[in-house]
Amino acid sequence: MSQVFRLAAExxxxxxxxxxxxIRCLILQGPHPRLAVLVDQRTSQQPKxxxxxxxxxxxxxxDGILWAVPKSRRSRERRLLRKFGSESGHKKMLPILKLxxxxxxxxxxxxxxLCPNCYAKNIEITEAMQEAMNSTQGLNPIEHEVLPxxxxxxxxxKDGFFQGKQVVEVARERPQWFSRRLTLKSNITTSSDTTTxxxxxxx
Amino acid sequence: xxxLRYSKMNQAEIRKLIPAIRVGVCAKRKKFSNPKGPxxxxxxxxxxxxxxxxxxxxxxxxxRADEARGYTERLIADAIKYGDCYxxxxxxxxxxxxxxxxxxxLFKVLVPRYKDTKDSYTRVHKAPNIYPGYFYERSVLELRxxxxxxxxxxxxxxxxxxxxLLEEQQRIIKKMYA
Numbered sequence: 482m483s484q485v486f487r488l489a490a491e492x493x494x495x496x497x498x499x500x501x502x503x504i505r506c507l508i509l510q511g512p513h514p515r516l517a518v519l520v521d522q523r524t525s526q527q528p529k530x531x532x533x534x535x536x537x538x539x540x541x542x543x544d545g546i547l548w549a550v551p552k553s554r555r556s557r558e559r560r561l562l563r564k565f566g567s568e569s570g571h572k573k574m575l576p577i578l579k580l581x582x583x584x585x586x587x588x589x590x591x592x593x594x595l596c597p598n599c600y601a602k603n604i605e606i607t608e609a610m611q612e613a614m615n616s617t618q619g620l621n622p623i624e625h626e627v628l629p630x631x632x633x634x635x636x637x638x639k640d641g642f643f644q645g646k647q648v649v650e651v652a653r654e655r656p657q658w659f660s661r662r663l664t665l666k667s668n669i670t671t672s673s674d675t676t677t678x679x680x681x682x683x684x
Numbered sequence: 685x686x687x688l689r690y691s692k693m694n695q696a697e698i699r700k701l702i703p704a705i706r707v708g709v710c711a712k713r714k715k716f717s718n719p720k721g722p723x724x725x726x727x728x729x730x731x732x733x734x735x736x737x738x739x740x741x742x743x744x745x746x747x748r749a750d751e752a753r754g755y756t757e758r759l760i761a762d763a764i765k766y767g768d769c770y771x772x773x774x775x776x777x778x779x780x781x782x783x784x785x786x787x788x789x790l791f792k793v794l795v796p797r798y799k800d801t802k803d804s805y806t807r808v809h810k811a812p813n814i815y816p817g818y819f820y821e822r823s824v825l826e827l828r829x830x831x832x833x834x835x836x837x838x839x840x841x842x843x844x845x846x847x848x849l850l851e852e853q854q855r856i857i858k859k860m861y862a
Contacts, residue, residue: 565816565817565818566816568816574815574816577815584839585837590812591812591813593810594810594811594812594813595809595810595811595812595824595835595836596812597812600811600812600835603832603833603835604743606832606833607741607832607833610831610832611739611740611741611832614739614831615738615739618785619785620783620785621785622784622785622788622789622792623785623786623788623789623792623793624788624789624792624793625792625793626793626797626831627831628831629831656833658833659833683858
């Protein structure tokens with residue numbers, strides 16, 4: 482009895498397989514050549530399998546040749562937005578986290594660079610001094626060092642020179658942080674009578 | 685063929701003829717592509733060097749500052765070594781300084797200023813970057829000993845923790861052996 486059942490099951494399985502294959506042929510790839518006669522004209526106009534109809538490499542690759550390529554030119558607006566961002570708009574640039582505080586003014590600056598606050602103050606004075614220097618010297622041969630004299634400072638000069646330096650009058654008041662003694666070397670003493678002072682209170 | 689052999693003595697003499705530049709100079713020049721080519725690059729650097737010697741402190745981009753620095757140092761070093769009575773040095777100064785009052789300044793002001801120093805004659809600082817905007821490495825190139833307020837002050841390391849501890853230790857030792 483069991484043998485009979487087994488044989489029946491096998492035959493059923495085979496029949497099922499054949500039916501499945503037949504259905505697959507009809508649906509996916511078109512009808513089997515031997516069954517072409519039995520099929521309607523509508524179904525016979527189905528597209529042929531890929532290997533038979535397409536010949537050129539472009540047709541084989543299709544749109545793949547244009548993958549990973551810009552579709553249109555980036556406008557100037559988009560380009561600048563990407564590079565520099567927009568303070569008022571929707572793209573803010575990343576914050577700079579590597580920042581230090583200046584010992585002198587307390588403002589923030591990047592490591593290895595000058596403090597912007599100190600530099601802005603400095604360049605204001607520097608440019609005023611440079612302007613005064615260039616206008617005083619002009620195109621005449623420059624043979625002396627420059628001694629800047631700010632507003633309100635008095636120096637006795639007759640010919641525009643003092644201690645071998647050319648006096649340049651700057652049209653600004655001397656800032657508090659730019660003292661006159663800064664420009665002198667530290668080992669220069671002002672008084673003529675100098676004696677060496679021996680240290681007394683040591684430990 | 686005998687004439688082509690250079691003895692070791694000749695090489696040493698040649699080395700002494702050129703003054704040593706006290707600043708790091710790259711053997712390979714910075715290209716600075718210019719519509720006029722290498723000559724245009726020299727014109728541009730010449731303008732920078734003249735501007736520096738005239739104004740003693742200028743703002744520009746870092747690569748150009750670095751390149752102009754080498755040329756300025758060499759010019760000043762040549763002027764110190766040979767002086768104004770030596771023709772090739774005077775011709776060099778005449779080429780590099782577009783305004784002729786600066787030739788006087790080089791030999792009469794800068795040479796006495798730097799004659800006895802062992803340091804470089806120029807300084808380069810990195811200027812603060814400006815955001816947002818067209819980004820380039822900003823820098824300030826200046827001559828040492830200029831009359832303007834100093835950009836960088838020497839920061840004292842006396843208040844650093846390990847220095848305070850070492851000072852205290854020295855005081856203790858002195859007391860012990862007093």
